[in-house]
Amino acid sequence: MSARPTPVTNQLIESLPPGVRNKLLKRCALVDWTFGDIICEADQKHEHVYFPVTGFISLLMKESDHHPLEVGLIGHEGMLGTSLVLGVNSAPLRSVVQGAGTALSIPADQFQSALREYPGLSNLLMRYIYVLMQQLTLAGACLHFHTIESRLARWLLMTQDRVQGDTLHLTHAFLAYMLGVRRSSVSLAAEALQRQHLVSYSRGNITILDRKGLEAASCQCYQTMAEYYARIMRR
Amino acid sequence: MSARPTPVTNQLIESLPPGVRNKLLKRCALVDWTFGDIICEADQKHEHVYFPVTGFISLLMKESDHHPLEVGLIGHEGMLGTSLVLGVNSAPLRSVVQGAGTALSIPADQFQSALREYPGLSNLLMRYIYVLMQQLTLAGACLHFHTIESRLARWLLMTQDRVQGDTLHLTHAFLAYMLGVRRSSVSLAAEALQRQHLVSYSRGNITILDRKGLEAASCQCYQTMAEYYARIMRR
DNA sequence: GGCGCGCAGTGCGCCAACGTACAGATCAGC
DNA sequence: GCTGATCTGTACGTTGGCGCACTGCGCGCC
DSSP states (O other): OOOOOOOSSOHHHHHSOHHHHHHHHHHOEEEEEOTTOEEEOTTOOOSEEEEESSOEEEEEEOOTTSOOEEEEEEOTTOOBOHHHHTTOOSOSSEEEEEEOEEEEEEEHHHHHHHHHHOHHHHHHHHHHHHHHHHHHHHHHHHHHHSOHHHHHHHHHHHHHTTSSSSEEOOOHHHHHHHHTSOHHHHHHHHHHHHHTTSEEEETTEEEEOOHHHHHHHSOTHHHHHHHHHHHHHOO | OOOOOOOSSOHHHHTSOHHHHHHHHHHOEEEEEOTTOEEEOTTOOOSEEEEESSOEEEEEEOOTTSOOEEEEEEOTTOOBOHHHHTTOOSOSSEEEEEEOEEEEEEEHHHHHHHHHHOHHHHHHHHHHHHHHHHHHHHHHHHHHHSOHHHHHHHHHHHHHTTSSSSEEOOOHHHHHHHHTSOHHHHHHHHHHHHHTTSEEEETTEEEEOOHHHHHHHSOTHHHHHHHHHHHHHOO
16 A cells, blocks of 8 residues: 555664775664564663664653653664764663564674774764754654644554554553553544544554555654655665 | 842852953853743754853743743853863753853854863863752653652742842743643642742732742752752852 | 454433634733 | 723634543454
């Protein structure tokens, strides 16, 4: 159904100059992620850095006396462990596997020496950090301004961008958790999207029927975030 | 009334090794900011980098079909122009002078060569970027979860931290603009704070009467943001 | 083939914040 | 001292989302 490109590699790694890329790949191992794995906890040391390939993770922010709230999604377009690029060896947020799949992994100390050896690596990743900052900021504004329905649409689009196929395996309860809202609010929003024939779902499976329509139903933030990435990361 | 330290310098610059600090200061000029000055527009090139001293600025995010929304406040604890540290010569957000005062300014190209010459500078500023990211993220969650009253309290505290004295010169309308809410919502929230004898105000002047009380009335985010900074930036 | 559980639909009262609007208060300038 | 502009108080109906709770469907399992 969808005409999205589904690269089976990591875009950051792809963007590296071939020499650097190969040297980095030599130090990488391919790991498998299972849904729900906690890759790192907030304020804990990074043992590894990850470049997702087919798997992807949610960044969760825990604010006292509220459920954790998703503030970002990282898949094959990004990486986990940007703190190390900034010289801080502690993760700012909890990261949880949201889509099972693979990722390239490299031990933190080896990554750090690679940063020192290849300035091109660090240049690229710093630009990625810039994009990430813009996205985190926009996500905040989005949370404030937009309805659950358009945020849900955005979330579905962003997730599909990081996954193979049109069907996502998630329940309303899970979505509610990610969006920081009630389960029944998600049910209402999802039903609205279904009535418009943009998605269809039942019992933990959501199928995206009409991406274009979903983009129209979602807030502008979806496009904007994509533009942020494209503008800064295109070679 | 308040026992806050009010350094008349910039903390980032203070934290530099003396050698680097002096060399950087040689290239800096002290500029005066007036309230309302637009220091940079989103997506425009940075001509200068600024280290606020007694002035401070708001970072504003413009989301299509909404008023701009304040997502950050930068005073003598920070800097404006972090993008350059990441190798991107374009500002992510609009920056507006929120408190008149002084700032150290350095032309963008000179700043960039300083970054290359003094790795210590770049190390420090990257850690600051890490803190900024955490703060931006938390600000998003705060916007989502907390009432106007506690966000107002937080905003007043954060502003007072960047200013000399206990009186802030701002109207309800201005606060509404910053917080992304109606003017009359601010009036209600402000009145509630006044009833608790935490602040008093009239016609564009707000005086903070009880910082401790205001901290209790504000959301946890105030403390948390301060901790983020302290944990990473303490030498 | 029936049972149980997990998932989704729905209803209720409640509340924070919204948009809009207008009235009263206070200050600056003439 | 009056006038106009600015700032603040207050009101009205509306809306999006909340917390909670209960129902009903359908799949998987024994």
